[in-house]
Amino acid sequence: EPEVTQTPSHQVTQMGQEVILRCVPISNHLYFYWYRQILGQKVEFLVSFYNNEISEKSEIFDDQFSVERPDGSNFTLKIRSTKLEDSAMYFCASSGRGAEPGELFFGEGSRLTVL
Amino acid sequence: RKEVEQDPGPFNVPEGATVAFNCTYSNSASQSFFWYRQDCRKEPKLLMSVYSSGNEDGRFTAQLNRASQYISLLIRDSKLSDSATYLCVVRDSSYKLIFGSGTRLLVRP
Numbered sequence: 001e002p003e004v005t006q007t008p009s010h011q012v013t014q015m016g017q018e019v020i021l022r023c024v025p026i027s028n029h030l031y032f033y034w035y036r037q038i039l040g041q042k043v044e045f046l047v048s049f050y051n052n053e054i055s056e057k058s059e060i061f062d063d064q065f066s067v068e069r070p071d072g073s074n075f076t077l078k079i080r081s082t083k084l085e086d087s088a089m090y091f092c093a094s095s096g097r098g099a100e101p102g103e104l105f106f107g108e109g110s111r112l113t114v115l
Numbered sequence: 116r117k118e119v120e121q122d123p124g125p126f127n128v129p130e131g132a133t134v135a136f137n138c139t140y141s142n143s144a145s146q147s148f149f150w151y152r153q154d155c156r157k158e159p160k161l162l163m164s165v166y167s168s169g170n171e172d173g174r175f176t177a178q179l180n181r182a183s184q185y186i187s188l189l190i191r192d193s194k195l196s197d198s199a200t201y202l203c204v205v206r207d208s209s210y211k212l213i214f215g216s217g218t219r220l221l222v223r224p
Contacts, residue, residue, distance in 0.1 A: 033211070043159060043202070043214040056209050091158055101210045106158040 002026045004107035021077045025094030031101040033093040125219035138186040138203030147206040
């Protein structure tokens with residue numbers, strides 16, 4: 001069964017460092033998302049991406065965050081200068097081969113720990 | 116008011132019990148409705164979509180009341196493997212998913 005894969009599974013970084021989280025969505029999917037979940041809290045929407053551009057972003061997704069689809073297969077989330085409160089599980093998701101997104105398929109997540 | 120609000124939980128039930136989870140959502144323009152399951156420190160996984168007419172998948176029954184903006188999930192004959200956090204999820208008009216905080220279920224032997 002096709003799946004969304006994410007790397008790294010866990011990253012520990014120092015505050016102020018840049019972090020790149022990588023995702024390989026399901027082949028031929030057109031819609032891509034990043035969500036995050038702070039430990040003990042709910043899953044929160046960060047950003048959606050379609051047709052090589054951001055279609056929507058939340059208030060959390062400030063200037064420190066960026067997304068890219070550099071090579072047609074990877075979908076990356078970059079945090080420029082990490083803060084302690086960025087510590088969370090980051091989930092990538094992809095969906096849809098048609099005009100509407102359809103069911104989202106989530107990756108297993110990348111756990112980010114900022115010290 | 117929270118966008119998606121769920122039962123506080125946790126629910127601690129014996130095997131074989133029937134358990135019901137409730138959820139309300141605030142945006143009447145919400146498009147689609149789902150129940151996801153999340154195991155500890157894992158990704159959310161789709162359990163079932165929720166349709167206006169109500170729908171059933173084995174031991175799981177989901178109901179939607181658009182007028183009351185209310186969603187429910189009923190689990191019959193609980194198994195130990197049903198222990199997880201159940202997330203009520205709403206898709207808004209821009210297609211993004213909005214998650215509730217989840218209700219934790221613990222099924223004991």
